[in-house]
Amino acid sequence: MGPLSFSSAKKDTLYYWLEPVYEGGLIYAPVDGPAFIRPVLSRKEVDELIRKMPGLDASEYSASSLKLLADRYRSAFKTHQCETLLRMMKGAYSRTQQSLKNGRKPGQMDTDYRKKAEKLLYGEFAVVLGIPYQDVPRYIEKALAQSKQEETV
Numbered sequence: 072m073g074p075l076s077f078s079s080a081k082k083d084t085l086y087y088w089l090e091p092v093y094e095g096g097l098i099y100a101p102v103d104g105p106a107f108i109r110p111v112l113s114r115k116e117v118d119e120l121i122r123k124m125p126g127l128d129a130s131e132y133s134a135s136s137l138k139l140l141a142d143r144y145r146s147a148f149k150t151h152q153c154e155t156l157l158r159m160m161k162g163a164y165s166r167t168q169q170s171l172k173n174g175r176k177p178g179q180m181d182t183d184y185r186k187k188a189e190k191l192l193y194g195e196f197a198v199v200l201g202i203p204y205q206d207v208p209r210y211i212e213k214a215l216a217q218s219k220q221e222e223t224v
Contacts, residue, residue: 073101092098093194093204106153117199121214124161129153134161137180144184147197156188163188 075081080099087108089098100106102185112120132147134140147159163185167177193207202210 072102083184109151110197112153112195114199116153117196118214120157120220121211123154123211124211124215125158125219127158127161129158129165130161132159133166137178141180144180147184147188150207160185160188188218 072085074082074084075086076158081101086099087102087106090096090102091098097224100108124147132143132192134143141211142157144163147155163181166181167185170177170181193204196210197204200207200210
């Protein structure tokens with residue numbers, strides 16, 4: 072955090088200097104600006120979210136109107152809530168599977184929003200869990216399998 076030395080920056084303004092973990096570059100956000108910044112999840116919160124995944128209700132993302140669906144997808148990102156993004160991903164995945172089942176090509180909008188949410192969530196999960204980004208889906212699968220096994224015992 073500190074002032075910026077760019078000629079276009081306000082001299083009396085402090086900025087957060089954020090460096091993405093899985094991408095290059097820096098992001099500068101004014102400390103007193105409108106950017107939303109929340110604390111990173113804890114490992115316990117990540118594991119709780121993963122356990123909740125099968126029961127998450129994604130019905131609000133099954134709208135037949137593409138305009139309404141796009142609005143709901145955009146709104147999911149504005150909440151800054153991981154559980155909301157997981158529900159949105161589940162809904163987009165379900166719509167993709169339904170399209171494939173009906174012999175149609177998956178919708179590009181569903182794919183794009185699901186991938187955008189995955190990038191955010193899997194990036195945060197990877198940092199919190201201390202594992203590589205590409206290992207997050209396998210971690211989730213193992214955690215869900217273990218949770219299911221514990222339910223049957």
